[in-house]
Amino acid sequence: MAAVPRIIVVGGGLAGLSSVIKIAEAGGKVDLFSIVPVKRSHSVCAQGGINAAKNLKGEGDTTAAHFDDTIYGGDFLANQTPVKNMCDAAPAIIDLLDRMGVPFNRTPEGLLDFRRFGGTLYHRTAFAGATTGQQLLYALDEQVRRYESEGKVTKYEGWEFLSSVLDGQGVCRGICAMNLRDMSVRTFDADAIILATGGNGAIFGKSTNSVVCTGSAQSAIYQQGAYYANGEFIQVHPTCIPGEDKLRLMSESARGEGGRVWVPRKLNDPRDPVSIPEADRWYFLEEWYPKYGNLVPRDVATRAIHKVVYEHELGIDGQPMVYLDLTHIDAATLNRKLEGILEIYEKFVGDDPRKVPMKIFPGMHYTMGGLWVDFNQMTNIPGIFAAGEAEYNYHGANRLGANSLLSCIYGGFQAGPNALRYAKSLPAAASNGHGESERKRQEEINAGLLSSSGTENPFRLWRELGETMTKNVTVIRYNKALAETDEKIVELLERFRNINLSDKSAWANTSFAFTRQLYNMLQLGRVVTQGAKLRDESRGAHYKPDFPDRDDERFLKTTKATFAPDADEPVFSWEAVDTQYITPRPRRYDAVK
Amino acid sequence: MQAAETLTGAAIPLSKPTGKTYRIEIKRQASPDAEPHWDKFDLPQRTGMNVISAMMEIAGNPVTTDGRATTPIAYDANCLEEVCGSCAMRINGKARMACSALIDKVQENGVVRVEPLSKMPVIRDLSVDRSVLFENLKRVQAWVPLDGSYDLGSGPRITPQQQEEAYPLSRCISCTICMEVCPQFNEETNFVGAATIAQAKLFNEHPTGKVLKTERLHALMGDGGIHECGFSGNCVTACPKMLPLTRAISEVSRDVMIQAAKDIFTR
Numbered sequence: 001m002a003a004v005p006r007i008i009v010v011g012g013g014l015a016g017l018s019s020v021i022k023i024a025e026a027g028g029k030v031d032l033f034s035i036v037p038v039k040r041s042h043s044v045c046a047q048g049g050i051n052a053a054k055n056l057k058g059e060g061d062t063t064a065a066h067f068d069d070t071i072y073g074g075d076f077l078a079n080q081t082p083v084k085n086m087c088d089a090a091p092a093i094i095d096l097l098d099r100m101g102v103p104f105n106r107t108p109e110g111l112l113d114f115r116r117f118g119g120t121l122y123h124r125t126a127f128a129g130a131t132t133g134q135q136l137l138y139a140l141d142e143q144v145r146r147y148e149s150e151g152k153v154t155k156y157e158g159w160e161f162l163s164s165v166l167d168g169q170g171v172c173r174g175i176c177a178m179n180l181r182d183m184s185v186r187t188f189d190a191d192a193i194i195l196a197t198g199g200n201g202a203i204f205g206k207s208t209n210s211v212v213c214t215g216s217a218q219s220a221i222y223q224q225g226a227y228y229a230n231g232e233f234i235q236v237h238p239t240c241i242p243g244e245d246k247l248r249l250m251s252e253s254a255r256g257e258g259g260r261v262w263v264p265r266k267l268n269d270p271r272d273p274v275s276i277p278e279a280d281r282w283y284f285l286e287e288w289y290p291k292y293g294n295l296v297p298r299d300v301a302t303r304a305i306h307k308v309v310y311e312h313e314l315g316i317d318g319q320p321m322v323y324l325d326l327t328h329i330d331a332a333t334l335n336r337k338l339e340g341i342l343e344i345y346e347k348f349v350g351d352d353p354r355k356v357p358m359k360i361f362p363g364m365h366y367t368m369g370g371l372w373v374d375f376n377q378m379t380n381i382p383g384i385f386a387a388g389e390a391e392y393n394y395h396g397a398n399r400l401g402a403n404s405l406l407s408c409i410y411g412g413f414q415a416g417p418n419a420l421r422y423a424k425s426l427p428a429a430a431s432n433g434h435g436e437s438e439r440k441r442q443e444e445i446n447a448g449l450l451s452s453s454g455t456e457n458p459f460r461l462w463r464e465l466g467e468t469m470t471k472n473v474t475v476i477r478y479n480k481a482l483a484e485t486d487e488k489i490v491e492l493l494e495r496f497r498n499i500n501l502s503d504k505s506a507w508a509n510t511s512f513a514f515t516r517q518l519y520n521m522l523q524l525g526r527v528v529t530q531g532a533k534l535r536d537e538s539r540g541a542h543y544k545p546d547f548p549d550r551d552d553e554r555f556l557k558t559t560k561a562t563f564a565p566d567a568d569e570p571v572f573s574w575e576a577v578d579t580q581y582i583t584p585r586p587r588r589y590d591a592v593k
Numbered sequence: 594m595q596a597a598e599t600l601t602g603a604a605i606p607l608s609k610p611t612g613k614t615y616r617i618e619i620k621r622q623a624s625p626d627a628e629p630h631w632d633k634f635d636l637p638q639r640t641g642m643n644v645i646s647a648m649m650e651i652a653g654n655p656v657t658t659d660g661r662a663t664t665p666i667a668y669d670a671n672c673l674e675e676v677c678g679s680c681a682m683r684i685n686g687k688a689r690m691a692c693s694a695l696i697d698k699v700q701e702n703g704v705v706r707v708e709p710l711s712k713m714p715v716i717r718d719l720s721v722d723r724s725v726l727f728e729n730l731k732r733v734q735a736w737v738p739l740d741g742s743y744d745l746g747s748g749p750r751i752t753p754q755q756q757e758e759a760y761p762l763s764r765c766i767s768c769t770i771c772m773e774v775c776p777q778f779n780e781e782t783n784f785v786g787a788a789t790i791a792q793a794k795l796f797n798e799h800p801t802g803k804v805l806k807t808e809r810l811h812a813l814m815g816d817g818g819i820h821e822c823g824f825s826g827n828c829v830t831a832c833p834k835m836l837p838l839t840r841a842i843s844e845v846s847r848d849v850m851i852q853a854a855k856d857i858f859t860r
Contacts, residue, residue, distance in 0.1 A: 021742050036669075037727065039767055040677040098748030101737040101799050103760040110750030128760065134676055135763055142736035149731045157724075181716060206605060210671045242606040244639060244646035245692070246673045319606040336757075340764075344674055347693045348641070361606050413742075459653040459665075470605065502655050503664035507624050508717035511652060511665040 005423035012038025015388025016196035018412025046133020048253035052090035074396020172383030187435035191423030199367035205466015207364035219520035227372035232531035237365035387411035397540025454498030678766030771828035783817030
């Protein structure tokens with residue numbers, strides 16, 4: 001190993017930047033790779049806030065309660081040791097962000113203000129208006145820019161991770177990446193790498209995720225031998241705005257600040273919603289879940305909306321939508337606490353949510369599963385670490401709102417120092433020809449795509465993938481439909497071989513880069529779909545009407561998928577879950593837990 | 594609505610075809626040195642469509658109005674909800690974010706003309722290089738100089754009023770539209786532009802960040818500094834996040850002048 005360990009971080013969202021800060025601070029050298037300028041990473045979209053049991057509201061909140069809410073909210077599938085450590089670390093993380101200058105909302109005394117969020121009865125969520133992710137990302141981005149100006153961090157923005165470089169012993173020695181301007185492929189040496197490449201919303205076509213959230217990097221290393229864990233656990237957020245290009249999130253903080261979900265009791269009620277009297281409105285979440293009301297966890301709210309629009313057939317305008325109503329809250333409070341999201345609704349829908357109830361529906365939002373990592377954030381490939389939404393560690397079968405920003409920062413803070421420690425004890429590689437052969441392998445893939453003269457348009461294949469996944473692998477899952485979905489993906493993989501790139505140029509060729517991502521999405525789509533098919537129970541976000549109960553005896557287990565290159569498909573195994581602190585109990589939000 | 598038994602997962606509410614079509618005209622160039630040209634596409638209009646969905650539709654069927662096969666459009670985009678700052682471009686002559694540019698609002702007589710920002714180097718088509726802004730942020734040290742990321746207790750107390758002053762400045766998405774519309778932002782002046790000055794203001798007001806205030810003010814004095822501002826006010830009008838840019842500029846200007854006077858007397 002070199003005198004100063006060299007670490008590569010892939011991804012410049014909260015998890016990636018957090019790990020960069022820790023490594024640079026400890027004296028390591030970091031190369032930071034990102035498809036987009038890091039300040040434009042998807043973390044910027046997070047709205048509502050970040051959880052920490054600071055107990056500043058006299059409610060007696062504790063980190064133990066935060067831990068219990070998170071495990072219970074995740075339906076006991078998360079390993080408890082890392083979750084406990086995260087919840088214990090959360091208050092100090094908030095303090096650090098505060099010191100960095102995040103403009104958190106304040107109380108009159110100048111202390112941090114906290115709001116309610118789903119799946120808890122405490123005010124535990126610190127927030128900066130309704131753009132908390134943006135504010136947190138900027139704070140970390142500023143610290144990393146400071147290290148960059150001191151020469152401790154080198155940014156490679158506009159580079160896409162293609163694969164890891166593994167030596168003859170299967171130890172990671174660097175990465176292979178593509179320059180998205182001149183499309184050149186290069187390898188970069190590293191003693192350890194950290195993948196912080198986010199979620200995989202694009203597999204579902206339209207989601208609340210950003211364009212770059214394809215899961216391509218995770219899929220690439222899964223195809224190189226990394227385990228992918230709990231892929232079947234996908235969060236469908238109950239309150240999204242439909243769009244032609246994407247689904248836009250309407251933050252849970254709208255309900256945290258008092259927003260109410262309802263439908264008219266009468267189908268196709270022709271009245272203007274504001275003029276519909278209370279007696280003719282059905283506040284179904286408040287009726288079904290009196291204790292938590294509108295702040296049940298997302299999987300519960302999503303299934304409730306699904307039931308109301310499909311079983312009770314009370315969707316607004318005959319569409320699978322319900323009202324999210326803020327109009328009873330005064331405009332000044334809304335502006336102070338929720339302005340960012342109100343602005344999104346106004347700009348993209350054209351109505352003012354201060355005056356009319358918003359029309360929302362459930363949409364693909366978050367990837368609970370991800371790369372399998374140990375409690376030190378390292379995958380099963382030595383030298384490859386993962387942090388943030390790209391890995392599976394913290395959310396079990398359902399993530400609680402405002403725990404994602406926390407898990408990204410906490411995970412990055414673990415991955416950075418652990419990668420550095422690993423790198424310091426790493427013996428030198430026996431030979432160094434592995435980078436060259438990996439580069440050749442990737443260039444052959446590129447040459448194959450660019451010379452392919454088929455008939456299939458990659459964007460249309462993607463649309464078919466997204467439609468099938470959204471229909472069959474989101475809120476409600478049936479084994480027959482899951483089997484059909486897997487067959488459909490196999491068909492798409494077959495058609496992928498007949499791809500036609502209308503753009504074969506070697507300069508800023510975005511559709512070419514997208515086509516490479518599409519292949520990885522297809523492979524990862526099979527992991528999600530087959531994992532769902534094999535899990536014959538209902539747990540958290542994974543719901544099968546044919547198996548409506550949680551089955552701890554058979555399925556209190558982490559799903560682990562590994563890629564079988566010869567069969568070109570995933571092979572599954574299951575691993576016991578760490579439940580050493582809290583004994584699993586039934587999860588019910590219609591009663592006090 | 595479909596009956597429950599035929600529906601398995603979550604369907605996405607449908608937008609409606611309007612029965613209308615619109616024409617989108619896009620200024621393209623294959624590389625930084627290539628000659629620009631215009632491609633035109635006729636697309637069906639659905640409710641709620643934005644300029645990005647037009648780009649996506651073209652990618653799925655890249656054929657121009659006159660039936661010529663072409664390539665998908667290169668453009669910068671990521672979040673598509675006007676918070677990542679990627680998709681700034683000129684749409685019917687106005688610099689704005691493409692994601693929040695709804696076709697039925699921006700079209701003029703059924704036509705939408707899209708061009709790259711004019712003051713940043715074009716990479717390809719609508720994709721431009723805006724790294725100058727990130728370099729400027731280094732120049733003004735737009736950060737709070739932390740002692741370290743370890744646990745040092747809570748941050749300084751900040752009143753709700755201070756937070757309400759800081760928060761709007763902290764919502765800058767680095768889209769560079771304020772620089773695009775600024776008559777003074779050009780190669781002659783080297784002007785840093787409004788976004789950078791607003792960030793200097795943000796950190797100068799922070800209880801810890803202000804320790805670097807003098808350095809920031811000095812950074813805004815020399816070549817391309819704050820004195821280049823011509824007070825056209827274009828920035829504040831064009832900013833998609835409605836940052837109080839002109840106020841930030843006038844307050845930082847005043848601070849720079851005071852600093853310059855101090856510098857004379859303490860030499």
